[in-house]
Amino acid sequence: MISRKVKSFFNNTALMALMLSILLYITMVIFRPTALSLNSIATIFSTASMLIFVCAGQMIVITSGDGIDLSAGAMMSTTACITVELMKGNNEKLIPAILVCMAFGFIFGILNGLGVTYIGIPALIMTLCMSTVLTKLQIVISNGAPRGTVSKELSSSLTTRFFGVIPGIFIWAFLFFLVVVLFLKYTKFGHRLNLIGTNFEAANLSGIRAKHVRTLAYGLGGMMAGIGGLVGAGYFRQMQVSTFNSYTMQSISAVVIGGTMLSGGKANYLGTVFGALLLTVLSQFLSSINTSVAMRNVIMGVMLIILLIAYNRKPAVRQ
Amino acid sequence: MMEKTTWFEKLKRQPEYMGIILLTAVIILNIITQGSSFFKTSSLQTLLSTNTPLIILTMAQCIVLISGNIDISTGITMTLVNVFAVMMPTRVSWMPVWAAYAIGYCLAVLVGFTNGVLVGYFRIPPMLATYGMSYIVSGSCLLISDRPQGKVAKELWKIYKGHVYGIPNSLFLVLALVLIWLVIRKFSAVKEIYALGGDEKNTYLTGVSTTRTTIRAYTISGVFVGIGGIAWTLMLASSNPLTGDAKTLQSIAAALLGGTLISGGWGTMICGALGALFFGLVTNTTTYMFIKFIPKFVPGFSVSTYYQDFVAQIIILLGITLSVLVSNRTRKLVKRVVRIHKEDEQR
Numbered sequence: 001m002i003s004r005k006v007k008s009f010f011n012n013t014a015l016m017a018l019m020l021s022i023l024l025y026i027t028m029v030i031f032r033p034t035a036l037s038l039n040s041i042a043t044i045f046s047t048a049s050m051l052i053f054v055c056a057g058q059m060i061v062i063t064s065g066d067g068i069d070l071s072a073g074a075m076m077s078t079t080a081c082i083t084v085e086l087m088k089g090n091n092e093k094l095i096p097a098i099l100v101c102m103a104f105g106f107i108f109g110i111l112n113g114l115g116v117t118y119i120g121i122p123a124l125i126m127t128l129c130m131s132t133v134l135t136k137l138q139i140v141i142s143n144g145a146p147r148g149t150v151s152k153e154l155s156s157s158l159t160t161r162f163f164g165v166i167p168g169i170f171i172w173a174f175l176f177f178l179v180v181v182l183f184l185k186y187t188k189f190g191h192r193l194n195l196i197g198t199n200f201e202a203a204n205l206s207g208i209r210a211k212h213v214r215t216l217a218y219g220l221g222g223m224m225a226g227i228g229g230l231v232g233a234g235y236f237r238q239m240q241v242s243t244f245n246s247y248t249m250q251s252i253s254a255v256v257i258g259g260t261m262l263s264g265g266k267a268n269y270l271g272t273v274f275g276a277l278l279l280t281v282l283s284q285f286l287s288s289i290n291t292s293v294a295m296r297n298v299i300m301g302v303m304l305i306i307l308l309i310a311y312n313r314k315p316a317v318r319q
Numbered sequence: 320m321m322e323k324t325t326w327f328e329k330l331k332r333q334p335e336y337m338g339i340i341l342l343t344a345v346i347i348l349n350i351i352t353q354g355s356s357f358f359k360t361s362s363l364q365t366l367l368s369t370n371t372p373l374i375i376l377t378m379a380q381c382i383v384l385i386s387g388n389i390d391i392s393t394g395i396t397m398t399l400v401n402v403f404a405v406m407m408p409t410r411v412s413w414m415p416v417w418a419a420y421a422i423g424y425c426l427a428v429l430v431g432f433t434n435g436v437l438v439g440y441f442r443i444p445p446m447l448a449t450y451g452m453s454y455i456v457s458g459s460c461l462l463i464s465d466r467p468q469g470k471v472a473k474e475l476w477k478i479y480k481g482h483v484y485g486i487p488n489s490l491f492l493v494l495a496l497v498l499i500w501l502v503i504r505k506f507s508a509v510k511e512i513y514a515l516g517g518d519e520k521n522t523y524l525t526g527v528s529t530t531r532t533t534i535r536a537y538t539i540s541g542v543f544v545g546i547g548g549i550a551w552t553l554m555l556a557s558s559n560p561l562t563g564d565a566k567t568l569q570s571i572a573a574a575l576l577g578g579t580l581i582s583g584g585w586g587t588m589i590c591g592a593l594g595a596l597f598f599g600l601v602t603n604t605t606t607y608m609f610i611k612f613i614p615k616f617v618p619g620f621s622v623s624t625y626y627q628d629f630v631a632q633i634i635i636l637l638g639i640t641l642s643v644l645v646s647n648r649t650r651k652l653v654k655r656v657v658r659i660h661k662e663d664e665q666r
Binding site for chain 2 (some may be wrong): 120122297
């Protein structure tokens with residue numbers, strides 16, 4: 001009985017990710033006591049929050065079944081460039097910027113979706129090509145180097161720290177994620193998304209327009225990455241081309257570590273949040289113990305593989 | 320009885336069909352824009368020697384794609400061979416140059432094998448397993464050398480960049496690898512890889528070990544990546560831990576352009592070579608088109624290089640779309656034909 005309880009506890013990926021991140025943080029504090037400060041906690045919170053926006057989109061795409069969005073990072077960079085080019089420090093342009101970023105992300109997401117569902121290009125390749133197209137597009141939009149900045153109001157609303165610990169970006173990310181979870185749990189679209197992820201054919205036969213739903217999932221994924229780009233630009237104030245490209249793989253890792261199955265149909269909302277937290281704490285930990293970039297890469301890779309072996313193995317063929 | 324088919328219809332059923340058509344189209348386009356200088360030994364030489372590493376890498380990627388998996392650590396593994404071969408003799412005094420090349424090559428095979436174990440035995444999704452691996456390999460590269468440095472002996476890279484009777488030596492390397500492929504494709508070991516990509520469950524049911532077949536596919540890929548790494552080293556004539564990683568994604572795109580399907584079970588290494596050549600030629604063509612061809616007819620026409628890249632990317636995206644569409648259709652057609660033949664025989 002107890003052993004079963006212990007087993008089910010270890011099988012709860014979300015909780016395990018949280019436990020691991022707390023453990024890592026404690027080890028970090030032991031190695032370097034200065035890490036135990038409100039400042040470092042706040043840094044972890046804000047970095048993880050930035051990741052959450054794009055993770056939510058990635059989660060939706062992965063849930064839709066056999067899907068993956070490799071253009072998420074490039075999309076973030078592109079909308080970040082659009083934001084700074086559009087706003088140029090002027091706060092009145094905030095609403096248009098948000099709308100443009102959302103629309104841009106949505107349209108290119110839909111293009112991804114159309115390519116994947118109707119033409120039948122594998123998601124991996126379609127979004128990969130889209131990411132190279134988007135990367136070139138950023139350079140075309142910004143003429144090589146984006147010059148503008150975001151408005152002070154936007155950046156201060158993201159970087160102000162309440163009670164010294166909770167950054168504004170964390171609250172925005174929290175609200176955003178809450179909306180996404182409620183949307184997925186209590187709307188028809190959310191249920192359909194889970195269904196097509198579990199069994200595309202069965203969903204199709206039961207009268208769901210599976211292709212439409214999947215296309216929309218890519219659209220939403222792109223839109224959320226677009227919002228993530230705007231928020232990231234707001235947090236960093238100035239932008240360079242392809243700043244956020246590394247977020248593609250980080251978002252996928254966070255979603256998968258959190259327990260969302262890559263085969264689709266099974267989203268783990270809380271797991272995604274804690275996966276993002278774990279990744280952030282891990283990279284903070286590695287940078288805090290004064291390792292070289294090289295060593296950090298090796299440790300990061302080994303950790304990722306161990307976590308994957310522990311939590312995201314495919315079922316064996318014979319089953 | 321099977322009716323006699325013309326060679327063209329036979330070609331149509333091969334996976335290489337779309338790759339050949341795309342490559343012919345882009346070569347014609349290139350000749351139109353570039354003129355007769357396309358055939359000059361020096362320009363052919365540059366074209367082939369810069370693209371050979373990508374061609375070999377794409378061939379390595381193809382065998383993994385055929386098995387229904389994917390490998391996104393190939394580019395960085397190629398870099399590992401490069402960095403190890405060039406930098407190790409300077410770091411470790413007792414290591415002769417040939418040993419550094421040999422050990423670097425073995426490392427590439429080892430990385431391929433480890434990927435195979437992770438995907439086949441531990442059943443981690445191939446994309447993430449190889450992504451984790453690419454972190455480890457890139458870390459190892461940076462441990463050896465953190466910036467572009469070192470140089471390769473002139474005698475060595477002269478061989479690679481030289482030519483015999485106007486035919487570049489790098490072309491011989493590619494042809495040799497294609498020949499190796501033509502030999503190994505006859506073995507049941509490779510046919511099992513095709514089966515695995517076609518249908519994992521059925522392969523298992525026929526008594527083939529899926530784990531071992533996956534490991535085999537990744538190891539063959541590692542063997543080719545190692546050769547690619549040596550070619551890359553000779554092309555650069557120095558070591559660079561930074562630029563190789565971008566080749567991975569290019570090689571996946573090139574494999575698809577050649578007609579390999581990412582869903583597995585369809586394609587050959589020759590597809591990879593064709594696709595990679597197309598990939599290399601497209602950039603070449605757009606450059607000539609924007610710099611020489613269009614200004615001839617539209618005086619005063621000039622655009623920034625960003626647009627050239629953009630146009631090249633769009634052409635590649637369109638090429639991939641076309642290629643995937645055609646390959647999917649051909650595969651279905653071939654499957655149907657095979658089924659009809661079987662039913663005929665049973666009667």
